[in-house]
Amino acid sequence: MSENENENETVNENTQISSELVDEHTSAIVSDAIRGIEEQREIIDSIDDDIVRLLARRFKATKRVGQLKAKAGFAALDSARENRQRDRLRVIAAESGLEQEIAEGYLEFVVGQSKKRHKKIAEEGDN
Numbered sequence: 390m391s392e393n394e395n396e397n398e399t400v401n402e403n404t405q406i407s408s409e410l411v412d413e414h415t416s417a418i419v420s421d422a423i424r425g426i427e428e429q430r431e432i433i434d435s436i437d438d439d440i441v442r443l444l445a446r447r448f449k450a451t452k453r454v455g456q457l458k459a460k461a462g463f464a465a466l467d468s469a470r471e472n473r474q475r476d477r478l479r480v481i482a483a484e485s486g487l488e489q490e491i492a493e494g495y496l497e498f499v500v501g502q503s504k505k506r507h508k509k510i511a512e513e514g515d516n
């Protein structure tokens with residue numbers, strides 16, 4: 390075996406060792422990622438469960454408001470109230486590190502849904 394071939398073999402061995410290390414490193418990253426994602430998904434599921442339960446409570450309360458508004462002949466929309474809600478949630482979002490866009494989108498969604506239901510109650514009665 391020439392000196393050159395010997396050297397090549399050493400280079401190949403080193404390359405093999407380093408590619409095994411890379412494989413181990415990569416699979417550690419992948420298994421850490423899978424474990425980390427599963428942990429976060431448990432947190433996400435538990436938060437989603439809470440949010441849906443809280444939304445059910447919120448919509449029960451707004452349904453009652455809708456019934457009272459319909460009975461008294463008040464409009465579904467109360468823009469002064471919505472402005473106060475927006476201001477309040479803006480502060481809470483800032484304090485808790487939530488993007489304003491998310492807090493605003495949330496408020497727009499829930500208030501929009503409750504106004505839709507208020508109008509339905511006013512037109513069709515309680516249900």
Ligand SMILES: O=C(O)C(=O)C[C@]1(C(=O)O)C=C[C@@H](O)C=C1
Nearest residue numbers: 451454465466467470499500503
């Ligand atoms: O507080 C009211 O007057 C409601 O009708 C509830 C609600 C809401 O979903 O929070 C819905 C519509 C109004 O424009 C403002 C707020």
